Amino acid sequence: MSDNKKMNYYEILEIPVNASFFEIRHAYKEALSVYGEDSLSTYSLFSEGERENLLRKIEEAFHTLVDEKKRSEYNHHLVENGVIDPTELSREEKQKSIPIFLAHNSIDKNMFFKKVKKKVEESSIRELTREIMETALISGQDLKRLRQAIGIELDDIFEVARISISILKAIENNEFQNLPSLIYLRNFLKSYAEILHLDPEKVADSYIINISLLQK
Amino acid sequence: MSCIYPIGGGKGGIGKSFIAANLGALLARQGNRVVLVDLDLGGANLHTFTGISNIPVGIESFLNKSARNLEDVAVPTNIDHLSIISSVNCSMEITNLYAAQKIKIINALAKLPYDYILLDLGAGTNYNTLDFFLSSYEGIITLTPEPTSVENAFKFIKALYFRKVKQILGQNDFSFYSKQVEMNSNALEVTSQVIDSVLERDPAKGERLLQELRKFKFKFIINQFRKTVGAKLGEKIEKVCNKHFYSEFTFLGNVCYDERVHDSIYSRTIFVNKYSYTVSAIDLSHIVKNLQGNMETAALRTIGHYE
Numbered sequence: 001m002s003d004n005k006k007m008n009y010y011e012i013l014e015i016p017v018n019a020s021f022f023e024i025r026h027a028y029k030e031a032l033s034v035y036g037e038d039s040l041s042t043y044s045l046f047s048e049g050e051r052e053n054l055l056r057k058i059e060e061a062f063h064t065l066v067d068e069k070k071r072s073e074y075n076h077h078l079v080e081n082g083v084i085d086p087t088e089l090s091r092e093e094k095q096k097s098i099p100i101f102l103a104h105n106s107i108d109k110n111m112f113f114k115k116v117k118k119k120v121e122e123s124s125i126r127e128l129t130r131e132i133m134e135t136a137l138i139s140g141q142d143l144k145r146l147r148q149a150i151g152i153e154l155d156d157i158f159e160v161a162r163i164s165i166s167i168l169k170a171i172e173n174n175e176f177q178n179l180p181s182l183i184y185l186r187n188f189l190k191s192y193a194e195i196l197h198l199d200p201e202k203v204a205d206s207y208i209i210n211i212s213l214l215q216k
Numbered sequence: 217m218s219c220i221y222p223i224g225g226g227k228g229g230i231g232k233s234f235i236a237a238n239l240g241a242l243l244a245r246q247g248n249r250v251v252l253v254d255l256d257l258g259g260a261n262l263h264t265f266t267g268i269s270n271i272p273v274g275i276e277s278f279l280n281k282s283a284r285n286l287e288d289v290a291v292p293t294n295i296d297h298l299s300i301i302s303s304v305n306c307s308m309e310i311t312n313l314y315a316a317q318k319i320k321i322i323n324a325l326a327k328l329p330y331d332y333i334l335l336d337l338g339a340g341t342n343y344n345t346l347d348f349f350l351s352s353y354e355g356i357i358t359l360t361p362e363p364t365s366v367e368n369a370f371k372f373i374k375a376l377y378f379r380k381v382k383q384i385l386g387q388n389d390f391s392f393y394s395k396q397v398e399m400n401s402n403a404l405e406v407t408s409q410v411i412d413s414v415l416e417r418d419p420a421k422g423e424r425l426l427q428e429l430r431k432f433k434f435k436f437i438i439n440q441f442r443k444t445v446g447a448k449l450g451e452k453i454e455k456v457c458n459k460h461f462y463s464e465f466t467f468l469g470n471v472c473y474d475e476r477v478h479d480s481i482y483s484r485t486i487f488v489n490k491y492s493y494t495v496s497a498i499d500l501s502h503i504v505k506n507l508q509g510n511m512e513t514a515a516l517r518t519i520g521h522y523e
Protein backbone atom coordinates (compact mmCIF):
# COMPACT_ATOMS: atom_id res chain seq x y z
CA MET A 1 0.00 0.00 0.00
CA SER A 2 1.41 3.34 -0.88
CA ASP A 3 1.24 5.85 1.94
CA ASN A 4 1.12 9.60 1.62
CA LYS A 5 4.55 10.33 3.05
CA LYS A 6 5.65 12.07 -0.10
CA MET A 7 2.38 13.77 -0.97
CA ASN A 8 2.02 17.49 -0.63
CA TYR A 9 -0.99 19.08 1.05
CA TYR A 10 -2.80 19.60 -2.22
CA GLU A 11 -2.36 15.97 -3.17
CA ILE A 12 -3.51 14.84 0.24
CA LEU A 13 -6.76 16.77 -0.11
CA GLU A 14 -6.92 15.99 -3.85
CA ILE A 15 -7.38 19.60 -4.90
CA PRO A 16 -5.64 21.79 -7.47
CA VAL A 17 -2.98 24.18 -6.16
CA ASN A 18 -5.22 27.13 -6.95
CA ALA A 19 -8.19 25.67 -5.06
CA SER A 20 -10.55 28.19 -3.50
CA PHE A 21 -11.37 28.24 0.18
CA PHE A 22 -14.67 26.57 -0.63
CA GLU A 23 -12.93 23.73 -2.46
CA ILE A 24 -10.45 23.24 0.36
CA ARG A 25 -13.16 23.04 2.96
CA HIS A 26 -15.21 20.65 0.88
CA ALA A 27 -12.19 18.44 0.23
CA TYR A 28 -11.37 18.43 3.91
CA LYS A 29 -14.86 17.30 4.89
CA GLU A 30 -14.71 14.67 2.19
CA ALA A 31 -11.34 13.40 3.41
CA LEU A 32 -12.65 13.09 6.96
CA SER A 33 -15.65 11.14 5.75
CA VAL A 34 -13.32 8.70 4.00
CA TYR A 35 -10.52 8.36 6.56
CA GLY A 36 -12.50 8.89 9.76
CA GLU A 37 -12.59 6.07 12.27
CA ASP A 38 -16.21 5.16 11.58
CA SER A 39 -15.93 5.27 7.80
CA LEU A 40 -17.15 2.12 6.07
CA SER A 41 -15.16 2.95 2.96
CA THR A 42 -11.83 2.34 4.70
CA TYR A 43 -13.00 -0.18 7.27
CA SER A 44 -10.03 -2.36 8.34
CA LEU A 45 -7.89 -1.05 5.48
CA PHE A 46 -5.38 0.70 7.71
CA SER A 47 -3.75 -0.14 10.99
CA GLU A 48 -4.57 2.20 13.82
CA GLY A 49 -1.21 3.92 13.47
CA GLU A 50 -1.62 4.36 9.72
CA ARG A 51 -5.04 5.89 10.15
CA GLU A 52 -3.82 8.30 12.81
CA ASN A 53 -1.02 9.37 10.51
CA LEU A 54 -3.36 9.96 7.62
CA LEU A 55 -5.76 11.98 9.75
CA ARG A 56 -2.94 14.06 11.17
CA LYS A 57 -1.73 14.84 7.66
CA ILE A 58 -5.24 15.87 6.62
CA GLU A 59 -5.55 18.23 9.60
CA GLU A 60 -2.15 19.71 8.85
CA ALA A 61 -3.03 20.20 5.21
CA PHE A 62 -6.34 21.83 6.02
CA HIS A 63 -4.97 24.20 8.64
CA THR A 64 -2.14 25.30 6.44
CA LEU A 65 -4.21 25.85 3.34
CA VAL A 66 -7.08 27.78 4.91
CA ASP A 67 -4.65 30.20 6.49
CA GLU A 68 -3.68 32.68 3.81
CA LYS A 69 -0.33 33.50 5.29
CA LYS A 70 0.68 29.92 5.96
CA ARG A 71 -0.57 28.89 2.57
CA SER A 72 1.51 31.41 0.70
CA GLU A 73 4.58 30.41 2.70
CA TYR A 74 3.87 26.80 1.91
CA ASN A 75 3.34 27.56 -1.79
CA HIS A 76 6.60 29.42 -1.83
CA HIS A 77 8.32 26.41 -0.35
CA LEU A 78 6.76 24.10 -2.99
CA VAL A 79 7.82 26.41 -5.81
CA GLU A 80 11.35 26.65 -4.44
CA ASN A 81 11.63 22.89 -4.35
CA GLY A 82 10.28 22.56 -7.85
CA VAL A 83 7.24 20.59 -6.67
CA ILE A 84 4.82 22.96 -8.38
CA ASP A 85 5.02 25.36 -11.25
CA PRO A 86 4.45 28.98 -10.18
CA THR A 87 2.09 29.47 -13.13
CA GLU A 88 -0.26 26.92 -11.59
CA LEU A 89 -0.86 29.35 -8.76
CA SER A 90 -1.95 32.20 -10.97
CA ARG A 91 -5.68 31.49 -10.95
CA GLU A 92 -5.66 32.18 -7.24
CA GLU A 93 -5.70 35.95 -7.71
CA LYS A 94 -8.71 35.88 -9.97
CA GLN A 95 -10.67 33.75 -7.58
CA LYS A 96 -10.18 36.23 -4.81
CA SER A 97 -11.84 38.96 -6.84
CA ILE A 98 -15.09 37.04 -7.19
CA PRO A 99 -15.94 36.17 -3.62
CA ILE A 100 -19.46 34.97 -4.34
CA PHE A 101 -19.21 32.25 -1.83
CA LEU A 102 -17.65 34.42 0.84
CA ALA A 103 -20.25 37.13 0.41
CA HIS A 104 -22.97 34.60 0.77
CA ASN A 105 -21.20 33.10 3.71
CA SER A 106 -20.83 36.37 5.57
CA ILE A 107 -24.60 36.81 5.48
CA ASP A 108 -24.93 33.38 7.03
CA LYS A 109 -22.32 34.28 9.58
CA ASN A 110 -24.10 37.44 10.62
CA MET A 111 -27.36 35.59 11.00
CA PHE A 112 -25.60 33.01 13.09
CA PHE A 113 -23.99 35.56 15.40
CA LYS A 114 -27.30 37.36 15.84
CA LYS A 115 -29.08 34.15 16.71
CA VAL A 116 -26.45 33.21 19.28
CA LYS A 117 -26.48 36.68 20.79
CA LYS A 118 -30.22 36.56 21.29
CA LYS A 119 -30.07 33.12 22.81
CA VAL A 120 -27.34 33.85 25.36
CA GLU A 121 -29.47 36.62 26.77
CA GLU A 122 -32.14 34.16 27.84
CA SER A 123 -32.13 33.65 31.57
CA SER A 124 -31.53 29.88 31.52
CA ILE A 125 -28.43 30.33 29.39
CA ARG A 126 -27.20 33.20 31.55
CA GLU A 127 -27.59 30.96 34.56
CA LEU A 128 -25.61 28.16 32.92
CA THR A 129 -22.91 30.57 31.79
CA ARG A 130 -22.49 31.91 35.31
CA GLU A 131 -22.34 28.40 36.71
CA ILE A 132 -19.59 27.43 34.27
CA MET A 133 -17.51 30.54 34.80
CA GLU A 134 -17.67 30.03 38.54
CA THR A 135 -16.24 26.50 38.42
CA ALA A 136 -12.57 26.45 39.22
CA LEU A 137 -11.60 24.44 36.18
CA ILE A 138 -13.50 24.45 32.92
CA SER A 139 -13.68 21.14 31.11
CA GLY A 140 -14.70 20.13 27.61
CA GLN A 141 -18.04 18.89 28.90
CA ASP A 142 -18.85 22.37 30.25
CA LEU A 143 -18.25 23.91 26.86
CA LYS A 144 -20.26 21.22 25.16
CA ARG A 145 -23.17 21.63 27.57
CA LEU A 146 -23.32 25.35 26.96
CA ARG A 147 -22.94 24.96 23.22
CA GLN A 148 -25.80 22.49 23.06
CA ALA A 149 -27.99 24.62 25.33
CA ILE A 150 -27.53 27.54 22.97
CA GLY A 151 -28.29 25.26 20.04
CA ILE A 152 -24.98 25.53 18.19
CA GLU A 153 -23.76 22.62 16.08
CA LEU A 154 -20.10 21.68 15.78
CA ASP A 155 -20.53 22.35 12.08
CA ASP A 156 -21.46 25.96 12.88
CA ILE A 157 -18.28 26.48 14.85
CA PHE A 158 -16.34 24.91 12.06
CA GLU A 159 -17.96 27.32 9.60
CA VAL A 160 -17.27 30.49 11.50
CA ALA A 161 -14.00 29.71 13.30
CA ARG A 162 -12.48 27.13 10.96
CA ILE A 163 -11.67 24.76 13.75
CA SER A 164 -11.89 21.22 12.47
CA ILE A 165 -14.65 18.98 13.77
CA SER A 166 -12.18 16.39 15.02
CA ILE A 167 -10.36 18.99 17.12
CA LEU A 168 -13.63 20.35 18.45
CA LYS A 169 -14.61 16.85 19.47
CA ALA A 170 -11.25 16.31 21.13
CA ILE A 171 -11.67 19.57 23.05
CA GLU A 172 -15.16 18.69 24.20
CA ASN A 173 -14.24 15.17 25.22
CA ASN A 174 -11.00 16.17 26.96
CA GLU A 175 -9.06 13.80 24.70
CA PHE A 176 -5.65 15.26 25.41
CA GLN A 177 -3.94 12.74 23.15
CA ASN A 178 -5.84 14.16 20.16
CA LEU A 179 -5.44 17.83 20.95
CA PRO A 180 -3.20 20.06 18.86
CA SER A 181 -0.09 21.67 20.29
CA LEU A 182 -0.59 24.16 23.10
CA ILE A 183 -0.23 27.26 21.01
CA TYR A 184 -2.95 26.15 18.58
CA LEU A 185 -5.10 24.87 21.37
CA ARG A 186 -5.07 28.25 23.11
CA ASN A 187 -6.22 29.99 19.95
CA PHE A 188 -8.91 27.44 19.26
CA LEU A 189 -10.20 27.66 22.81
CA LYS A 190 -10.32 31.42 22.61
CA SER A 191 -12.26 31.40 19.34
CA TYR A 192 -14.60 28.77 20.69
CA ALA A 193 -15.16 30.74 23.92
CA GLU A 194 -15.85 33.90 21.99
CA ILE A 195 -18.59 32.21 20.02
CA LEU A 196 -20.20 31.15 23.28
CA HIS A 197 -19.83 34.69 24.67
CA LEU A 198 -17.42 33.52 27.36
CA ASP A 199 -14.26 35.28 28.50
CA PRO A 200 -11.68 33.86 26.04
CA GLU A 201 -8.58 34.23 28.20
CA LYS A 202 -10.19 32.77 31.25
CA VAL A 203 -11.61 29.79 29.36
CA ALA A 204 -8.28 29.05 27.69
CA ASP A 205 -6.30 29.24 30.95
CA SER A 206 -8.79 27.27 32.93
CA TYR A 207 -9.24 24.57 30.29
CA ILE A 208 -5.51 24.07 29.84
CA ILE A 209 -4.90 23.72 33.56
CA ASN A 210 -7.74 21.25 33.79
CA ILE A 211 -6.48 19.15 30.92
CA SER A 212 -2.94 19.06 32.28
CA LEU A 213 -4.30 17.80 35.58
CA LEU A 214 -6.32 15.13 33.77
CA GLN A 215 -3.24 14.05 31.89
CA LYS A 216 -1.41 13.16 35.08
CA MET B 217 -9.71 -11.54 -28.46
CA SER B 218 -11.91 -12.57 -25.59
CA CYS B 219 -12.40 -10.71 -22.33
CA ILE B 220 -11.81 -12.70 -19.19
CA TYR B 221 -13.48 -11.40 -16.07
CA PRO B 222 -12.78 -13.30 -12.85
CA ILE B 223 -15.35 -12.50 -10.14
CA GLY B 224 -14.08 -12.74 -6.59
CA GLY B 225 -14.29 -10.86 -3.35
CA GLY B 226 -13.14 -12.73 -0.31
CA LYS B 227 -16.39 -13.16 1.55
CA GLY B 228 -18.84 -16.02 1.08
CA GLY B 229 -22.49 -15.56 0.23
CA ILE B 230 -22.24 -11.98 -1.01
CA GLY B 231 -23.47 -12.73 -4.51
CA LYS B 232 -20.43 -13.54 -6.63
CA SER B 233 -22.25 -16.35 -8.43
CA PHE B 234 -25.42 -14.29 -8.77
CA ILE B 235 -23.43 -11.47 -10.38
CA ALA B 236 -21.51 -13.85 -12.66
CA ALA B 237 -24.66 -15.56 -13.93
CA ASN B 238 -26.60 -12.35 -14.48
CA LEU B 239 -23.79 -10.42 -16.15
CA GLY B 240 -23.35 -13.48 -18.35
CA ALA B 241 -27.03 -13.45 -19.33
CA LEU B 242 -26.96 -9.72 -20.14
CA LEU B 243 -23.83 -10.01 -22.25
CA ALA B 244 -25.33 -12.99 -24.09
CA ARG B 245 -28.53 -11.02 -24.71
CA GLN B 246 -26.43 -8.56 -26.73
CA GLY B 247 -25.48 -11.45 -29.01
CA ASN B 248 -22.03 -12.10 -27.57
CA ARG B 249 -20.81 -15.64 -27.12
CA VAL B 250 -20.46 -16.01 -23.38
CA VAL B 251 -19.22 -18.80 -21.16
CA LEU B 252 -19.52 -18.99 -17.38
CA VAL B 253 -16.79 -21.00 -15.69
CA ASP B 254 -17.43 -22.29 -12.21
CA LEU B 255 -14.06 -22.20 -10.47
CA ASP B 256 -15.49 -22.37 -6.98
CA LEU B 257 -13.90 -25.79 -6.74
CA GLY B 258 -15.58 -27.72 -3.98
CA GLY B 259 -18.46 -25.25 -3.72
CA ALA B 260 -19.75 -25.23 -7.28
CA ASN B 261 -23.32 -23.99 -7.61
CA LEU B 262 -23.22 -21.61 -10.55
CA HIS B 263 -25.29 -23.98 -12.71
CA THR B 264 -28.20 -23.56 -10.29
CA PHE B 265 -28.38 -19.84 -11.04
CA THR B 266 -28.72 -20.61 -14.73
CA GLY B 267 -31.46 -23.15 -14.09
CA ILE B 268 -29.73 -26.34 -15.16
CA SER B 269 -29.54 -29.25 -12.76
CA ASN B 270 -28.08 -31.93 -15.00
CA ILE B 271 -24.49 -31.23 -15.87
CA PRO B 272 -23.14 -34.13 -17.98
CA VAL B 273 -19.53 -32.94 -18.26
CA GLY B 274 -17.31 -30.31 -16.77
CA ILE B 275 -13.80 -29.45 -15.67
CA GLU B 276 -13.22 -32.97 -14.28
CA SER B 277 -13.30 -34.42 -17.79
CA PHE B 278 -10.75 -31.89 -18.94
CA LEU B 279 -8.47 -32.63 -15.98
CA ASN B 280 -8.67 -36.42 -16.34
CA LYS B 281 -8.04 -36.04 -20.07
CA SER B 282 -11.28 -37.63 -21.24
CA ALA B 283 -11.93 -34.31 -22.94
CA ARG B 284 -9.06 -32.83 -24.91
CA ASN B 285 -10.03 -29.18 -24.83
CA LEU B 286 -11.67 -27.11 -22.16
CA GLU B 287 -14.19 -25.84 -24.72
CA ASP B 288 -15.39 -29.43 -25.22
CA VAL B 289 -16.81 -29.50 -21.70
CA ALA B 290 -18.90 -26.33 -22.06
CA VAL B 291 -22.62 -27.05 -21.74
CA PRO B 292 -25.25 -24.79 -23.30
CA THR B 293 -27.83 -23.17 -21.00
CA ASN B 294 -31.47 -22.30 -21.88
CA ILE B 295 -30.25 -18.84 -22.74
CA ASP B 296 -29.04 -18.20 -26.26
CA HIS B 297 -25.28 -17.76 -26.57
CA LEU B 298 -24.69 -18.59 -22.91
CA SER B 299 -22.77 -21.74 -21.95
CA ILE B 300 -21.36 -23.01 -18.71
CA ILE B 301 -18.27 -24.96 -17.75
CA SER B 302 -19.06 -26.48 -14.40
CA SER B 303 -16.98 -28.07 -11.68
CA VAL B 304 -19.90 -29.65 -9.87
CA ASN B 305 -18.80 -33.17 -10.87
CA CYS B 306 -15.25 -32.70 -9.66
CA SER B 307 -14.20 -35.08 -6.90
CA MET B 308 -14.09 -33.92 -3.30
CA GLU B 309 -10.31 -33.66 -3.46
CA ILE B 310 -10.48 -31.01 -6.15
CA THR B 311 -10.03 -28.26 -3.56
CA ASN B 312 -6.39 -29.39 -3.33
CA LEU B 313 -5.75 -28.80 -6.99
CA TYR B 314 -2.20 -29.58 -8.09
CA ALA B 315 -0.23 -26.58 -9.29
CA ALA B 316 0.15 -28.25 -12.69
CA GLN B 317 -3.61 -28.70 -12.99
CA LYS B 318 -4.20 -25.10 -12.04
CA ILE B 319 -1.80 -23.91 -14.71
CA LYS B 320 -3.45 -26.22 -17.21
CA ILE B 321 -6.82 -24.62 -16.48
CA ILE B 322 -5.47 -21.07 -16.60
CA ASN B 323 -3.80 -21.68 -19.96
CA ALA B 324 -6.91 -23.30 -21.37
CA LEU B 325 -9.11 -20.39 -20.26
CA ALA B 326 -7.12 -17.99 -22.41
CA LYS B 327 -7.83 -20.15 -25.46
CA LEU B 328 -11.58 -20.51 -25.07
CA PRO B 329 -13.36 -19.40 -28.25
CA TYR B 330 -15.82 -16.98 -26.61
CA ASP B 331 -16.26 -13.22 -26.51
CA TYR B 332 -16.69 -13.12 -22.77
CA ILE B 333 -15.40 -15.59 -20.21
CA LEU B 334 -16.71 -15.05 -16.68
CA LEU B 335 -14.99 -16.92 -13.87
CA ASP B 336 -17.00 -17.50 -10.71
CA LEU B 337 -14.60 -17.88 -7.82
CA GLY B 338 -15.00 -19.23 -4.33
CA ALA B 339 -14.75 -17.34 -1.06
CA GLY B 340 -11.50 -16.88 0.81
CA THR B 341 -7.96 -16.12 -0.26
CA ASN B 342 -6.43 -19.51 -0.99
CA TYR B 343 -3.80 -19.70 -3.71
CA ASN B 344 -6.11 -21.28 -6.29
CA THR B 345 -8.61 -18.47 -5.94
CA LEU B 346 -5.92 -15.78 -6.03
CA ASP B 347 -4.23 -17.29 -9.07
CA PHE B 348 -7.47 -17.65 -11.01
CA PHE B 349 -8.28 -14.06 -10.16
CA LEU B 350 -4.84 -12.90 -11.28
CA SER B 351 -5.12 -14.83 -14.55
CA SER B 352 -6.68 -11.67 -16.01
CA TYR B 353 -5.78 -8.02 -15.57
CA GLU B 354 -9.46 -7.18 -15.21
CA GLY B 355 -10.74 -8.94 -12.13
CA ILE B 356 -14.06 -7.88 -10.62
CA ILE B 357 -14.28 -7.70 -6.84
CA THR B 358 -17.72 -8.05 -5.34
CA LEU B 359 -18.66 -6.78 -1.91
CA THR B 360 -21.73 -5.83 0.08
CA PRO B 361 -22.07 -2.67 2.18
CA GLU B 362 -21.28 -4.35 5.48
CA PRO B 363 -18.10 -3.95 7.51
CA THR B 364 -17.40 -7.70 7.35
CA SER B 365 -17.59 -7.73 3.58
CA VAL B 366 -15.58 -4.52 3.16
CA GLU B 367 -12.97 -6.02 5.46
CA ASN B 368 -12.78 -9.22 3.41
CA ALA B 369 -12.59 -7.28 0.16
CA PHE B 370 -9.59 -5.29 1.39
CA LYS B 371 -8.03 -8.46 2.73
CA PHE B 372 -8.57 -10.03 -0.68
CA ILE B 373 -6.87 -7.13 -2.46
CA LYS B 374 -3.94 -7.24 -0.06
CA ALA B 375 -3.65 -10.99 -0.56
CA LEU B 376 -3.62 -10.47 -4.34
CA TYR B 377 -0.75 -8.05 -3.97
CA PHE B 378 1.12 -10.35 -1.64
CA ARG B 379 0.75 -13.20 -4.12
CA LYS B 380 1.61 -11.13 -7.17
CA VAL B 381 4.63 -9.40 -5.67
CA LYS B 382 5.98 -12.73 -4.50
CA GLN B 383 5.42 -14.15 -7.98
CA ILE B 384 7.18 -11.30 -9.75
CA LEU B 385 10.14 -11.18 -7.40
CA GLY B 386 10.48 -14.93 -7.09
CA GLN B 387 10.76 -16.82 -3.83
CA ASN B 388 14.41 -15.92 -3.17
CA ASP B 389 14.16 -12.22 -3.73
CA PHE B 390 10.93 -12.06 -1.85
CA SER B 391 12.44 -13.68 1.23
CA PHE B 392 15.46 -11.45 0.92
CA TYR B 393 13.45 -8.26 0.85
CA SER B 394 11.02 -9.49 3.48
CA LYS B 395 13.97 -9.85 5.82
CA GLN B 396 14.88 -6.22 5.23
CA VAL B 397 11.58 -5.04 6.56
CA GLU B 398 10.37 -5.19 10.06
CA MET B 399 8.17 -8.26 10.13
CA ASN B 400 4.97 -7.60 11.95
CA SER B 401 2.29 -10.13 12.72
CA ASN B 402 0.23 -9.08 9.74
CA ALA B 403 1.83 -10.76 6.72
CA LEU B 404 -0.26 -8.68 4.34
CA GLU B 405 1.15 -5.38 5.47
CA VAL B 406 4.59 -6.69 4.70
CA THR B 407 3.85 -6.45 0.98
CA SER B 408 3.90 -2.68 0.83
CA GLN B 409 7.06 -2.59 2.90
CA VAL B 410 8.67 -5.12 0.58
CA ILE B 411 7.77 -2.92 -2.39
CA ASP B 412 9.26 0.11 -0.64
CA SER B 413 12.37 -1.81 0.20
CA VAL B 414 12.87 -3.03 -3.39
CA LEU B 415 12.37 0.53 -4.66
CA GLU B 416 15.00 1.73 -2.27
CA ARG B 417 17.64 -0.94 -2.85
CA ASP B 418 17.12 -1.65 -6.51
CA PRO B 419 15.12 1.15 -8.14
CA ALA B 420 15.12 -0.45 -11.58
CA LYS B 421 13.69 -3.67 -10.23
CA GLY B 422 11.26 -1.68 -8.10
CA GLU B 423 10.05 0.21 -11.15
CA ARG B 424 9.51 -3.03 -13.07
CA LEU B 425 7.53 -4.34 -10.15
CA LEU B 426 5.31 -1.28 -10.10
CA GLN B 427 4.88 -1.45 -13.87
CA GLU B 428 3.61 -4.99 -13.53
CA LEU B 429 1.18 -4.01 -10.76
CA ARG B 430 -0.07 -1.02 -12.73
CA LYS B 431 -1.25 -3.33 -15.50
CA PHE B 432 -4.10 -4.46 -13.30
CA LYS B 433 -7.38 -2.66 -13.92
CA PHE B 434 -9.45 -4.00 -11.09
CA LYS B 435 -13.16 -3.35 -10.97
CA PHE B 436 -15.64 -3.69 -8.19
CA ILE B 437 -19.36 -3.98 -7.63
CA ILE B 438 -21.37 -3.34 -4.48
CA ASN B 439 -24.11 -5.95 -4.31
CA GLN B 440 -27.15 -6.10 -2.01
CA PHE B 441 -27.12 -2.33 -1.86
CA ARG B 442 -29.82 -0.68 0.23
CA LYS B 443 -31.09 2.86 0.31
CA THR B 444 -29.95 3.28 3.89
CA VAL B 445 -26.30 2.83 2.97
CA GLY B 446 -24.40 6.08 2.78
CA ALA B 447 -24.37 7.41 -0.74
CA LYS B 448 -21.08 7.39 -2.59
CA LEU B 449 -19.65 4.38 -0.75
CA GLY B 450 -18.47 2.93 -4.05
CA GLU B 451 -16.96 6.21 -5.22
CA LYS B 452 -15.13 6.59 -1.95
CA ILE B 453 -13.69 3.08 -2.04
CA GLU B 454 -12.64 3.65 -5.63
CA LYS B 455 -10.78 6.80 -4.66
CA VAL B 456 -9.12 5.23 -1.66
CA CYS B 457 -7.95 2.19 -3.60
CA ASN B 458 -6.57 4.29 -6.42
CA LYS B 459 -4.69 6.34 -3.88
CA HIS B 460 -3.26 3.59 -1.72
CA PHE B 461 -2.77 0.61 -4.01
CA TYR B 462 -0.61 0.54 -7.09
CA SER B 463 -3.20 -0.49 -9.68
CA GLU B 464 -6.25 1.07 -11.25
CA PHE B 465 -9.64 0.54 -9.60
CA THR B 466 -12.99 1.27 -11.19
CA PHE B 467 -16.31 1.20 -9.41
CA LEU B 468 -18.82 -0.34 -11.80
CA GLY B 469 -21.96 0.33 -9.75
CA ASN B 470 -24.34 -0.82 -7.04
CA VAL B 471 -26.81 -3.68 -7.39
CA CYS B 472 -29.82 -3.19 -5.14
CA TYR B 473 -31.02 -5.82 -2.77
CA ASP B 474 -34.18 -7.47 -4.04
CA GLU B 475 -36.21 -10.20 -2.35
CA ARG B 476 -37.04 -11.63 -5.75
CA VAL B 477 -33.45 -12.75 -6.29
CA HIS B 478 -34.33 -15.59 -3.99
CA ASP B 479 -37.49 -16.40 -5.99
CA SER B 480 -35.60 -16.44 -9.24
CA ILE B 481 -33.14 -19.00 -7.88
CA TYR B 482 -36.04 -21.10 -6.59
CA SER B 483 -37.86 -21.01 -9.88
CA ARG B 484 -34.61 -21.74 -11.70
CA THR B 485 -34.75 -18.79 -14.03
CA ILE B 486 -32.06 -16.23 -14.28
CA PHE B 487 -32.99 -13.05 -12.40
CA VAL B 488 -32.44 -10.46 -15.17
CA ASN B 489 -34.64 -12.50 -17.50
CA LYS B 490 -37.48 -13.16 -15.09
CA TYR B 491 -37.49 -9.70 -13.50
CA SER B 492 -36.08 -7.51 -16.26
CA TYR B 493 -37.76 -4.33 -15.10
CA THR B 494 -36.65 -4.28 -11.49
CA VAL B 495 -34.20 -1.76 -10.07
CA SER B 496 -31.65 -4.52 -9.52
CA ALA B 497 -31.87 -5.74 -13.11
CA ILE B 498 -31.40 -2.19 -14.37
CA ASP B 499 -28.44 -1.80 -12.02
CA LEU B 500 -26.91 -4.88 -13.60
CA SER B 501 -27.35 -3.56 -17.13
CA HIS B 502 -25.68 -0.30 -16.07
CA ILE B 503 -22.77 -2.35 -14.87
CA VAL B 504 -22.53 -4.08 -18.22
CA LYS B 505 -22.50 -0.68 -19.88
CA ASN B 506 -19.75 0.55 -17.57
CA LEU B 507 -17.75 -2.59 -18.14
CA GLN B 508 -17.94 -2.08 -21.90
CA GLY B 509 -17.40 1.68 -21.71
CA ASN B 510 -14.36 0.87 -19.67
CA MET B 511 -13.07 -1.35 -22.43
CA GLU B 512 -13.45 1.43 -24.95
CA THR B 513 -11.56 3.92 -22.84
CA ALA B 514 -8.91 1.29 -22.20
CA ALA B 515 -8.57 0.84 -25.95
CA LEU B 516 -8.34 4.61 -26.44
CA ARG B 517 -5.62 4.76 -23.85
CA THR B 518 -3.49 2.23 -25.68
CA ILE B 519 -4.02 3.97 -29.00
CA GLY B 520 -3.03 7.24 -27.38
CA HIS B 521 0.19 5.61 -26.41
CA TYR B 522 1.43 5.32 -29.96
CA GLU B 523 0.81 8.91 -30.92
Ligand SMILES: Nc1ncnc2c1ncn2[C@@H]1O[C@H](COP(=O)(O)OP(=O)(O)OP(=O)(O)O)[C@@H](O)[C@H]1O
Pocket residue numbers: 227228229230231232233234235256259337338339439440441471472473474475476477478481496
Ligand atom coordinates in the same frame (compact mmCIF):
# COMPACT_ATOMS: atom_id res chain seq x y z
N1 LIG C 1 -28.84 -8.33 -5.04
C1 LIG C 1 -29.34 -9.30 -4.24
N2 LIG C 1 -30.54 -9.14 -3.65
C2 LIG C 1 -31.05 -10.09 -2.87
N3 LIG C 1 -30.44 -11.25 -2.60
C3 LIG C 1 -29.25 -11.50 -3.16
C4 LIG C 1 -28.63 -10.53 -4.01
N4 LIG C 1 -27.46 -11.05 -4.42
C5 LIG C 1 -27.35 -12.26 -3.85
N5 LIG C 1 -28.42 -12.54 -3.08
C6 LIG C 1 -28.65 -13.74 -2.27
O1 LIG C 1 -27.46 -14.10 -1.64
C7 LIG C 1 -27.26 -15.49 -1.73
C8 LIG C 1 -25.80 -15.77 -1.99
O2 LIG C 1 -25.48 -15.42 -3.32
P1 LIG C 1 -24.35 -16.15 -4.14
O3 LIG C 1 -24.50 -17.63 -4.02
O4 LIG C 1 -24.31 -15.57 -5.48
O5 LIG C 1 -23.08 -15.70 -3.29
P2 LIG C 1 -21.57 -16.16 -3.48
O6 LIG C 1 -20.74 -14.97 -3.13
O7 LIG C 1 -21.37 -16.77 -4.80
O8 LIG C 1 -21.45 -17.26 -2.34
P3 LIG C 1 -20.30 -18.38 -2.20
O9 LIG C 1 -19.12 -17.68 -1.63
O10 LIG C 1 -20.90 -19.34 -1.24
O11 LIG C 1 -20.07 -18.93 -3.54
C9 LIG C 1 -28.15 -15.99 -2.85
O12 LIG C 1 -28.82 -17.11 -2.44
C10 LIG C 1 -29.10 -14.87 -3.14
O13 LIG C 1 -30.40 -15.24 -2.75
Ligand SMILES: [Mg+2]
Pocket residue numbers: 232233234256261336337338
Ligand atom coordinates in the same frame (compact mmCIF):
# COMPACT_ATOMS: atom_id res chain seq x y z
MG1 LIG D 1 -20.72 -18.70 -5.39
